[in-house]
Amino acid sequence: MMRISHFCLRVVLAASIGLFAPEFMTTSAWADTDGGNKTIVFVCLHGVVNSQMAAAYFNKAASERGLPYRAVSRGIDPYSSIPVPIRDGLALDGLDPTNAPGVLTPADANNAGRLLAFDAVPAELKGNASVTYWSGVPLGINDYDAARDAILQRIDELISTLAME
16 A cells, blocks of 8 residues: 555656646757757737647647757736636647746747747837737637637648748
């Protein structure tokens, strides 16, 4: 019986590390060692819906294709937590949120390999970065499936472009 409780403790600890470790990673943790930045920063108004979805689906697609890129989510005016419907939608596809909600900083923008936004990024937050806007994507909190499908289509196009670089 003692072995079972130690085993359960190990499983819980391992799961906890896996679930929470990404929330403490910063964009600088994903900088490529050869001098190029392989961080993709997705931005939405609150950093908890479309940008979280895009970062999670992008990371899965990049990993499956063996690309060295990693994505994070940022917000213009971030909320403190990711809504349950977004967490549930990601979980149904075997994914977790990529990171804890956080505000986009000029440093994040300047250090990004790509800055992709669902909402207008104020000049004071985008630094010197060029922003690519993904307009027309439904809000995931209102229609998760439609948002996911639109995001996945754009991610496929982005991955194709990145794979050629």
